[in-house]
């Protein structure tokens with residue numbers, strides 16, 4: 001039996017990943033502040049285990065509490081495999097350094113970097129005393145490897161998640177576990193995050209017009225196309241642990 005834990009399954013890429021996994025008969029644990037009822041219904045129609053946990057990933061205590069409960073309930077089912085998609089993300093604050101507010105800086109790092117580290121640590125820890133294989137998929141961004149003016153916090157958090165992924169993968173090899181951990185850059189997708197980006201100000205974000213043009217010229221990837229390519233990779237059994245995958249390479 002396989003279970004998938006997906007953060008940010010309420011919308012965008014996370015929702016598309018959840019739908020595709022349900023199609024593959026994989027049970028779903030969804031974690032976000034709001035619940036997507038369509039995913040719940042789809043899972044139940046397919047007779048799959050489904051549970052939503054409401055959690056604000058920018059609050060460390062909530063992350064610890066909710067994920068202890070999730071890990072406890074999943075590992076006691078002794079599944080063959082757990083797929084952990086650290087997908088939830090926030091792009092804000094979009095602002096130049098010197099003009100940033102403190103609270104959104106901290107929330108961004110909490111959601112994009114600290115929560116995935118805490119959750120991966122907990123799941124690899126729990127896996128040690130079981131026969132369950134854990135596959136971690138950290139959703140990253142092209143912004144991890146390319147500085148974008150106005151996105152300093154987001155770029156830094158995503159660069160951090162790539163390095164965390166690469167380091168943890170080396171350790172798992174050394175420890176001779178079956179666990180894998182990869183990062184995945186999904187390209188520019190037509191989701192709420194892009195709406196947020198398009199509604200930022202030109203003074204805060206120099207590339208604003210370019211991103212408005214991406215939408216106008218229909219250049220954004222559909223989340224379900226990206227989710228399909230990612231899930232195909234993850235279910236292939238051939239992931240190269242430690243690799244930062246790019247959607248471009250998967251869609252070729």
Ligand SMILES: NC(=O)c1ccc[n+]([C@@H]2O[C@H](COP(=O)([O-])OP(=O)(O)OC[C@H]3O[C@@H](n4cnc5c(N)ncnc54)[C@H](OP(=O)(O)O)[C@@H]3O)[C@@H](O)[C@H]2O)c1
Nearest residue numbers: 008010011012013032033034057088089188189191192193
């Ligand atoms: N869209 C793009 O062009 C693009 C490009 C590169 C990388 N990415 C990455 O792809 C991933 C998915 O992004 P998306 O485009 O699908 O974004 P989205 O449509 O804005 O969805 C973001 C998801 O994250 C959850 N989330 C945000 N803040 C949260 C918090 N504090 N606590 C719990 N959940 C939270 C949201 O759930 P609730 O609101 O229900 O809590 C939502 O389900 C992110 O990691 C993003 O950085 C996106």
